[in-house]
Amino acid sequence: MTSKPESTDEFIAMTATEAVGLLKSGEATPLDFLYAAIARIEEIEPDVNALPIRFFEEARAAAKAFPSQHHNGADRPGWLAGLPVVVKDYNDVAGQVTTYGSPIFAENRVKQSDYTVQTLEESGGIPMAKSNVPEIAGANTFNPVFGATRNPWDLRMTVGGSSGGSAAALAAGEAWLATGNDLGGSLRIPASYCGIVGLRPSVGRVPRGAGLPAFDPLWVEGPMARNVADVALMLDSLAHGHGHDPLSVPAPALPFVEAVKAPKAPKRVAYTPDLNLSLVDPDVAEICRKGVQSFAGHGATVTEECPDFSGGLEAFQTLRAILVASVRGDLLETDRDRVAPEIIWNIEKGQNVTADEVLRAERARAAIFHNVANFFETHDILACPTVAVPPYPVEQRFPTHIGDQELTTYIDWMFLTFVITLTGCPAISVPCGTTREGLPVGLQLIGKPKGDFDLLSAAQLLESELGFADRMPIRPRK
DSSP, X not given: OOOOOSSHHHHHHSOHHHHHHHHHHTSSOHHHHHHHHHHHHHHHHHHHOOOOEEOHHXXXXXXHHOOOTTSTTTTSTTOOTTEEEEEETTSOXXXXXXXXXXXXXXXXXXXXXXXXXXXXXXXTEEEEEEEOOOSSSOSSOEETTTEEOOBTTBTTBOOOSSSHHHHHHHHTTSOSEEEEEESSSTTTHHHHHHTSEEEEOOTTSSOOOTTSOTTOSSOEEEEEESSHHHHHHHHXXXXXXXTTOTTOOOXXXXXXXXXXXXXXXXXXXXXXXXXXXXXXXXHHHHHHHHHHGGGGGGTOEEEOOOOOOTTHHHHHHHHHHHHHHHHXXXXXXXXXXXXXXXXXXXXXXXXXXXXXXXXXHHHHHHHHHHHHHHHTTTOSEEEEESOXXXXXXXXXXXXXXXXXXXXXXXXXXXXXXXXXXXXXXOEEEEEEXXXXXXXXXXXXXXXXXXOHHHHHHHHHHHHHHHOGGXXXXXXXXX
């Protein structure tokens, strides 16, 4: 059994699974972990700027009032037992601001937590801070309200996005668990850039808030943590059916934490460096190619194969634009001069989509799904790099080239994640190495439709083989 830490650093170094074990046993209290987190946050934040919205007094009150270990439901899967958690600033926490990184919403104080946060609180999590995000949407975490979040591995570099503040906070030891959400890669890209684990669950696995189109299958909520076991624990804390999310599904009979306790090796794993769609940085591709070979040591056959993703780039661009326009299109009428140029472009693209473009996108999405489903009849895991390029300078709004290839939109470099979004399949980014400059590189593992359990099992095997999680958390490097 893990004994109670004697110092703040020892609390911070614990995994979420270890921390919850101490809380359940009564050997430590929620206040112990909250005070450790506060001390670390106050030390780290001037360098990293991951958690600009902090509500420690409210968290202290919740920690003091938290029920004892005998609280009804303490044995339920995913019970967090009073562990302090971080919530992304696209999610609502009652009584706090939700800014979306935009000056338009800088004073947007909400009365009620959204479904994801409500579920987290009902599972024994105590929100203590909100993490920084790009303005409205995007994959480099900076905004005009709070500025830029910097990568703890190299403070000159981006953390990616949009769950960039969450990823940086985890990597730097400011939190044990953090929420994220994912449209085109926002749980996976910052996980890759910060050397932590981010899971895009299957569509419907985690209920979403009322601010999104009810039947949209692109945007999902999901967990982020420093290791796979902690991600599984957090997924258990979040996964359930909800009457206000028509795509949500009931929690599984077998908890996700069981997937990592005795992980099963996949029998057949396919690796592709690029999904046969675009260019990938050669260093990134080679690091991931070596990483995926870890499965061979567990008896898996590893091949270089890939289902057909033809039409995926254009289809996602169209469907994403429609979603952004449907959620934020009104801002062009009321506050156009305060909206980032990339978001204006995306909204206008969505507002001007033609019927033919929508039909092509839907046909392409359907074809891709069936191609992938057929592929998984003979394979257990599809693997590829999470991001086509390594972390780039934080001052750069987004990559404009991959090698000699010029990119035409601000999300082109995210194709390895956003095309997978179209499938609805679960996908996880697991750190598998570092570049010559010492920056993390994530390997994206994609599982079968609704195959979250087996995906977590495979991810646990990979993590155990590579040992990257043992390097977490880190102190920011200048």
